[in-house]
Amino acid sequence: MARAPPGFDVNYDVVIGLEVHAQLLTRSKMFCPCPTTFGAPPNSQTCPVCQGMPGVLPVVNRRAVEFGIRTALAFNCRVNEACRFARKHYYYPDMPKNYQISQYEEPLAEDGVLEIDLEGARRAIGIQRLHLEEDVGKLLHEGTLESAQASLVDFNRAGVALMETVSRPELGSPEEAAAYLKAFRAVLVFLGVCDGNMEEGSLRCDANVSLRPRGTAALGTKVEIKNLNSFRNVQRALEFEVRRQAQALDAGERIVQETRLWEADRGYTRAMRSKEFAHDYRYFPEPDLVPLQIDRRWVEEIRAGLPELPRARRQRFVTQYGLPPYDAEVLTQSRALADYYEATVRELAPASAGAAKASAGTGDRPKVVSNWIMSELLRVLPGDDERAIQSSPVPPRHLAGLLRLIEDATISGKIAKDVFGKMLASGEDASTIVAREGLTQVADEAVLGGIVDSVMAANPRAIEDFKRGKTVAKKSLVGQVMKATGGKANPTLVDRLLEDKLSKM
Numbered sequence: 001m002a003r004a005p006p007g008f009d010v011n012y013d014v015v016i017g018l019e020v021h022a023q024l025l026t027r028s029k030m031f032c033p034c035p036t037t038f039g040a041p042p043n044s045q046t047c048p049v050c051q052g053m054p055g056v057l058p059v060v061n062r063r064a065v066e067f068g069i070r071t072a073l074a075f076n077c078r079v080n081e082a083c084r085f086a087r088k089h090y091y092y093p094d095m096p097k098n099y100q101i102s103q104y105e106e107p108l109a110e111d112g113v114l115e116i117d118l119e120g121a122r123r124a125i126g127i128q129r130l131h132l133e134e135d136v137g138k139l140l141h142e143g144t145l146e147s148a149q150a151s152l153v154d155f156n157r158a159g160v161a162l163m164e165t166v167s168r169p170e171l172g173s174p175e176e177a178a179a180y181l182k183a184f185r186a187v188l189v190f191l192g193v194c195d196g197n198m199e200e201g202s203l204r205c206d207a208n209v210s211l212r213p214r215g216t217a218a219l220g221t222k223v224e225i226k227n228l229n230s231f232r233n234v235q236r237a238l239e240f241e242v243r244r245q246a247q248a249l250d251a252g253e254r255i256v257q258e259t260r261l262w263e264a265d266r267g268y269t270r271a272m273r274s275k276e277f278a279h280d281y282r283y284f285p286e287p288d289l290v291p292l293q294i295d296r297r298w299v300e301e302i303r304a305g306l307p308e309l310p311r312a313r314r315q316r317f318v319t320q321y322g323l324p325p326y327d328a329e330v331l332t333q334s335r336a337l338a339d340y341y342e343a344t345v346r347e348l349a350p351a352s353a354g355a356a357k358a359s360a361g362t363g364d365r366p367k368v369v370s371n372w373i374m375s376e377l378l379r380v381l382p383g384d385d386e387r388a389i390q391s392s393p394v395p396p397r398h399l400a401g402l403l404r405l406i407e408d409a410t411i412s413g414k415i416a417k418d419v420f421g422k423m424l425a426s427g428e429d430a431s432t433i434v435a436r437e438g439l440t441q442v443a444d445e446a447v448l449g450g451i452v453d454s455v456m457a458a459n460p461r462a463i464e465d466f467k468r469g470k471t472v473a474k475k476s477l478v479g480q481v482m483k484a485t486g487g488k489a490n491p492t493l494v495d496r497l498l499e500d501k502l503s504k505m
Contacts, residue, residue, distance in 0.1 A: 012211040012249065014242055015219055016171035018234075020184055022163045022194040023135060023202040024067045029159040030134040031058030031101065036161075038200055042140075042154040050134075050159030052097030057288050060085075064132060064161035065292065066302060067193040068108045071163060072130050073303050074187050077112030081294050083131075085286040094137035094153050102133035102164075104283040106291070114167075114187070115311060116179045125180055126168035135160040138201075157201075163193070169208065169219065174238035178231045181205055182333075186310040190335040195385055198229050207238055210255070211245045220245075221255040225269055227262045237262040241269050313338055321345065321366035330374055336389035337373075340396055344369045347400030368403060376420055393427040394420070402430035410434065411441050414487050441490050445497070448481070448489055452497045455480045466502055474498055 029036060032049035049056045072079050084106040087099045112127035137158040141148040165184070171177045185203060188194040196203050205228045210220035225241060228234045245255055260269040308316070310332045317328035317338075331341045345366050377399070381388045402420060405411045411419065411434055422433050434440060455477055456463060465473035474495075481494045 011214055012246055013214050013216075014172055014174075015169045015210050015212060016174070016177050016238060017169040017208045018167045018171065018177060018180060018184075019206040019208070020165045020167075020181065021135075021204045021206075022071075022165070022188055022196075024064050024161040024163055024193055025195060026061055026063045026067070026161045028061060030061050030064055030132070030161040032159055034159065038202075040156055042152070043156060045156040046158070050096070051155060058101065058286075060289060060292065061161055064163075065108070065294075067161075067191075068130065068132050068163050069294070069299055069302050070191050070306065071165070071188065071193055072109035072112065073299070073306060074191055074309055075112035075114055075127050075130070075165075077109035077127060077130055079109045079294060079299050080106065081296070082106065082291055083108045083294065084291040085132075085289045086283045087286050088133075089282045090280075092136065093151070094139050094155070094158065096137070096155060096158055100133060100136065101286055101289070103131035107131035108292075108294075114180065114183055116176065116183045118176055118179045123176070125170050125176075128166045128168050130163065130165045133162050133164060134158070135162040169210075174235040174242065177207060177238055178235040181234055182231055183310070186333055189333075189385060190307055190310050190313075192307075192335070192386075195387075196334075197383075197385070198231075201229070204229070205234060207234060207241075209238055209241050209245070211242065211249060221257050223255065223257065224259045225262055226259060226272065227264075229264075233262060233264050236264070236267065237269060240267065244269070307335065317341075321370075322364065323366060323370055327367070327370045327374065330378075331370060334384045334386065334389070336386040337378075337384045340389050340392075341369060341373055343396035344373070344399050344403075347397045348403055365403075369399070372399060372403065372420075376417070380424060393425075394423050398423060398429045405430055405434060409441055409490055411439055412487065412489075412491060414482075415439050415441070439488065441488050445493065448485075448493055449497055451481055451484055451489070452477075452494065455484060456498075463502070474502060 023036075026036060028034060029050055032047050034045050034047050034050055037045065049058055069079055083103060085101050086104040086106075088102045088104070089099045091098050107129045109130040110128065112130065113124050114127060115122055115124050135157050137153055137155040140152040140154060142150045142152070167180065171180055185196040185198075188203070189196045194202060198204070207225045207228060208222050209225065210222045212218060212220040223241060223245070225237050228237055241260070248255060256274075258274050259272045261272040262269050314325075314328045314332045317323045317331060318325060323331070332338045348365055348369065377392065377394065378384060381392060402416055402423065405419075406413055406416050411430075416430075419430050419433050419439065422428070423430060426433070459477060459480060462473045462476050466477075477498055478491065478494055481498070482489055482491065
């Protein structure tokens with residue numbers, strides 16, 4: 001059973017369902033040819049169709065349908081042979097038509113599943129439906145929503161192709177909900193249908209949560225939470241809402257079906273509006289669009305082109321490369337990052353046999369590559385998506401070249417980190433930087449032996465401490481030798497030379 005959030009009343013079962021809205025990576029909008037470039041000047045990417053002008057006719061974006069089918073197949077959904085668009089009626093200032101073209105009774109796909117891993121346990125979460133629709137515009141308030149003197153509307157986003165996926169109410173804790181969303185995002189990014197950028201709003205999530213007395217079957221009153229723009233906020237908002245509902249039920253209060261807004265800065269949810277029922281939207285078939293007939297041959301062509309998905313690739317990284325599960329999970333958060341890792345491992349493979357075992361601290365190559373990507377590369381990149389990876393000034397062959405210099409003892413691990421920083425700044429390969437700046441590691445035993453003798457002569461107190469059993473004194477001497485050589489000395493050789501000389505005293 002999933003772990004309850006802090007302060008949670010164990011007398012209740014938590015029931016959570018997520019509605020995930022993903023902006024599809026199409027170059028044009030769902031029903032018109034307007035571009036979808038993020039960050040364009042306000043209202044510069046609109047036309048009479050997405051502005052809802054009278055007399056215009058929408059045309060379905062075939063690429064958006066393909067992306068929807070691709071996603072449905074990845075989640076093992078049943079792709080319906082026929083689907084239909086409908087008008088969903090409600091009023092909001094950023095929706096120019098006062099209705100949204102969506103799908104209701106006849107969605108694109110249904111009955112899928114997404115497997116998640118949490119604390120070593122695997123769970124299969126049902127996906128109820130997947131449908132296509134158009135996005136709405138964006139309101140920009142001058143100040144806070146409550147005190148704004150004016151609100152501006154940007155319709156650039158109105159009409160952008162949107163895919164909504166609704167899970168079944170089978171998530172049992174805020175932690176499971178966050179794990180579901182992470183796994184969901186990874187699949188979309190691997191498929192190339194959405195960039196998964198929650199900060200820019202291309203991936204958005206609404207959470208439905210209710211409580212029921214432990215052991216009962218009937219669902220409690222559902223509350224919807226909006227404004228969840230990160231994995232952490234999904235978990236935090238649900239934890240707060242679970243505690244709020246549990247306290248209310250304990251006090252004999254009735255939970256109201258409503259939509260609440262998550263205030264991330266203040267750490268609580270607040271009432272936004274009463275929650276509508278489906279019939280409130282007055283759905284009816286979109287009269288300007290004919291029903292879609294999905295060709296089964298097209299579906300099978302799309303299935304044949306599916307990439308290796310995150311779970312399968314994660315498992316392969318563990319078995320093929322011997323990576324710990326944590327490393328495999330980090331490296332498969334995006335397809336671009338996983339490709340970068342494997343390309344680096346392949347580039348490093350032609351190094352001389354046994355070199356990896358000969359040098360100090362390099363260990364197994366696949367794990368070394370993983371360590372450098374996670375600790376050094378991801379620390380400086382703006383993200384792990386395709387744009388961030390492709391813009392990296394250190395391509396896989398350059399990173400492999402740097403690691404090869406460590407393997408063959410040309411440079412030390414410490415100097416390698418300095419070289420890596422210069423590679424990031426200049427885009428040059430490691431060999432060029434090392435040769436130009438004279439950073440080659442000192443590994444001549446005669447040269448280092450003389451430096452060791454000088455350091456020992458200059459530090460008689462450390463020698464006496466070592467004789468009295470203070471082994472830490474040797475580490476101090478190693479540090480002095482490294483300092484004398486500007487960090488270029490081979491640390492393994494330095495340690496051996498000191499061990500030999502000290503043991504003879």
